[in-house]
Amino acid sequence: MSDKIITVFGATGKQGGAVIETLAKSKKFKLRAITRNPDSPASQELKKKGVELVKLDMTTASVDDFAKALTGSYGLFLVTDYYTYFGAEADIGKKVVDGAVKAKVEHFVFSSLSACKKISKGEIPVPHFDLKDDIKVYAEEKAKNGAFVLSTVLAPFYLQNFEGFFPPKKNDDGTYSITMPQEVNVPLDIGDINDIGPIVEAILNDKQKYAGASIPFTTPLKMQEIVDKISKATGKTVKYNYVPSEVFAKFGFPGAEELAAMFAFYNKFGAFPGQDTTIAPKLTHLTTIDEYLNKNKSKYNLQ
Helix, strand or coil: CCCCCCCCCCCCCCCHHHHHHHHHHHHCCCCEEEECCCCHHHHHHHHHCCCEEEEECCCCCCCHHHHHCCCCEEEEEECCCHHHHHHHHHHHHHHHHHHHHHHHCCCEEEECCCCHHCCCCCCCHHHHHHHHHHHHHHHHHHHHHEEEEEEEEEECCEHHHCCCCCCCEEECCCEEEEEEECCCCCECEECCCHHHHHHHHHHHHHHEEEEEEEEEEECEEEEHHHHHHHHHHHHCEEEECCCCCHHCCCCCCCHHHHHHHHHCCCCCCCCCCCCCCCCCCHHHCCHHHCCCCCCCHHHHHHC
16 A cells, blocks of 8 residues: 555545545555544444544635645545535635645645536526636646646536436326436436546546546436436336426425526536546446446335
């Protein structure tokens, strides 16, 4: 094992957890996890894997706090959660950037998303995308000045979302429907979020090769293809129910307008306009929806 320390933010979440899982198996780096509650069951599971736990509340931490937490780190993986921080997401991310500079971190790997407001020329702002891009732009300035090497990874619409945010709902006739504002003829950029683990590992293994790289990953499919595959895997009839973004935005649940804007962007530009989606498949095998469903079909619990 190398003496190099990789510090992972969001280590008990889907992205950070996948990165920890991959790096823990490879045993190429020492691992440190930033956690608000080191005593939580999820944190204790990390400890069992040999991960060092550092207690830090990102909502109140200063630049110096982040620098202290990052002391001795060769690299880091940062993912920020809009639905935890909302408008403060960019400010918190920038503090991590400044903390990394102060701690002399060499390799900064950031999970970003497309700059929706910029790309759409102001037509379709999507805060949980745009705030991440704000952090990326800030980190790029530091990288240009030689503070660290910056590499960026961009996640697609998680396949896991069809179990959580957008699960099949039962209809009166016994069939199921997935209701979304993704247009039927526009492929949706999807992927297993666990694939981010080996992608980040490959990036960390070759700092110079991926210096300045922006790496999205996706296995795109149209919604009819997706529901057909879920139907085949579960043995239940799952249909696709398309609703326009402007209708979805009025559904009234928290985040409906935000998600509607995201799909409006997807429908017009795709998830990764102008980005090179050919790099990620060279770094790892990207899980297909069939492979994912074969492993996870029991999670749908369609009765």
